[in-house]
Amino acid sequence: MSANRVRVVVTGLGATTPVGGDVTSSWTALLAGQSGVETLTTDWIDSVPVKFAGTAAVDPTEVLPRPESRRLDRSEQFALVAAREAWQDAGAPEVAPERLGVVVSSGIGGISTTLSAYDTWREKGWNRLSPFTVPMLMPNGPAAWIGLDLKAQAGVHATVSACASGAEAIGHAMDMIRAGRADVVVAGGTEAAIHGLNMAAFAAARAMSTRNDDPAAASRPWDRARDGFVLGEGAGIVVLESEEYAKARGARIYAYCAGVGYSADAHHITQPEPEGRGIIMAMTQSLTDAGISGLDVKHVNAHATSTPAGDVGEVQAVAKAIGTHPLVTSTKSMTGHLLGGAGGIESVFTIKALQERIVPATINLDDLDDGIDVDLVYGKHRALPDGDIAAINNSFGFGGHNVSVVFKGA
Amino acid sequence: MAATEQEILAGLGKIINEITGIPASEVTPEKSFVDDLDIDSLSMVEIAVAAQDEFGVEIPDDQLKNLKTVKDVLTFIQG
Numbered sequence: 405m406s407a408n409r410v411r412v413v414v415t416g417l418g419a420t421t422p423v424g425g426d427v428t429s430s431w432t433a434l435l436a437g438q439s440g441v442e443t444l445t446t447d448w449i450d451s452v453p454v455k456f457a458g459t460a461a462v463d464p465t466e467v468l469p470r471p472e473s474r475r476l477d478r479s480e481q482f483a484l485v486a487a488r489e490a491w492q493d494a495g496a497p498e499v500a501p502e503r504l505g506v507v508v509s510s511g512i513g514g515i516s517t518t519l520s521a522y523d524t525w526r527e528k529g530w531n532r533l534s535p536f537t538v539p540m541l542m543p544n545g546p547a548a549w550i551g552l553d554l555k556a557q558a559g560v561h562a563t564v565s566a567c568a569s570g571a572e573a574i575g576h577a578m579d580m581i582r583a584g585r586a587d588v589v590v591a592g593g594t595e596a597a598i599h600g601l602n603m604a605a606f607a608a609a610r611a612m613s614t615r616n617d618d619p620a621a622a623s624r625p626w627d628r629a630r631d632g633f634v635l636g637e638g639a640g641i642v643v644l645e646s647e648e649y650a651k652a653r654g655a656r657i658y659a660y661c662a663g664v665g666y667s668a669d670a671h672h673i674t675q676p677e678p679e680g681r682g683i684i685m686a687m688t689q690s691l692t693d694a695g696i697s698g699l700d701v702k703h704v705n706a707h708a709t710s711t712p713a714g715d716v717g718e719v720q721a722v723a724k725a726i727g728t729h730p731l732v733t734s735t736k737s738m739t740g741h742l743l744g745g746a747g748g749i750e751s752v753f754t755i756k757a758l759q760e761r762i763v764p765a766t767i768n769l770d771d772l773d774d775g776i777d778v779d780l781v782y783g784k785h786r787a788l789p790d791g792d793i794a795a796i797n798n799s800f801g802f803g804g805h806n807v808s809v810v811f812k813g814a
Numbered sequence: 815m816a817a818t819e820q821e822i823l824a825g826l827g828k829i830i831n832e833i834t835g836i837p838a839s840e841v842t843p844e845k846s847f848v849d850d851l852d853i854d855s856l857s858m859v860e861i862a863v864a865a866q867d868e869f870g871v872e873i874p875d876d877q878l879k880n881l882k883t884v885k886d887v888l889t890f891i892q893g
Contacts, residue, residue, distance in 0.1 A: 471835040532866065535859040 416494025416643030425462025448600030456619035458636030458740030477514030478596035483546035511744030513543030566801030571747025575664030592748030594639035636740030640748030663694025669804030680721035
């Protein structure tokens, strides 16, 4: 890392998740080990084999005014709620519009809108569609609405890489600031995919847990009895700034967004590469980009989705790329898997862990699987050491996308 | 039995409130959508779609552009 490169800081956090309607309530729930996963009671539940999910703790339509929420897909509603929290948390910087950017992604986009609009079109005709159908279903919609809300003109982007989307967005936001194209960038991920078709399709891929008799125990990364991921919904957003800009305006600095590593497995469209070469490459590159060594990394918020194939492979890759010393946890054990929103909320949680020097415990880990050498946090949350520390958020997506983001304590 | 003008006005007020946030009490016959209520053309399309659901009267695009005031819509729906 060159000594004079622009350094990027985190100054604002926002989240709406299955365990809380904002950052504080979500973080408190994680430290208390609370699951946000519950049995669903929707009208399509009999047509899918999975009967539960991590529904948002606070419905976004309770937060947003009705004229606004009716023009937004649910994924856009989550994104706006979290972005407004993050923006206020950052002190609503009075940045020039041409120096303000947005990079916010979802993995799937406005699929609930697409499906309900399809029904309206077939049953009632084209002229009964809302004129806002297209901006509701387009995958750049969440980024675009946030950009409009904040009057951002430096570039509004949506990186799409399935379940790596949110983390990739934060990486690209950091790159935008480093490249000098913006002083402040609002970044993160959102997802609202709890719909019968998605549940059926993921079930068809044999990717989801079917622990219907005990939903809160279904997301159980690294446990021998894990049987697939649990779908969650919500959004996580961060405000990133150049260190110079943030310090000049006297902003509170949570952490440094210090490095990012991207790679692709080039192996299989959905299955993880068995040797973990792609995710090792992403983590190694993120360390190089941050100018730190594996020994500096004290915590990893793992991708670990509770699937039989992925969880153990990831921590074996962590051991190779970083070492066995970091405190590793999977907050998905409580939130479920937010797909494109995962990298957003889990970056928020990684930053909170650095700020408060505490790592939430993975829940439901009762019977540790074989082949795990890293220091998993389960049973009870654990403290992080004093001094200069770094943490990594991992996010991987269907398609073989791997993203590791490094944060350093302020 | 056809709805009275008062019933249509109340229904229209509810629709416009839902779509724009403007209080239903401000939706009175003499108001102009553009000049008084600050309602743009896409919002007018939303109102037309909702009015069709509510009153069962289709407002074609070439008619919609001629409906300048709340009174114009009331008259159109009453046929």
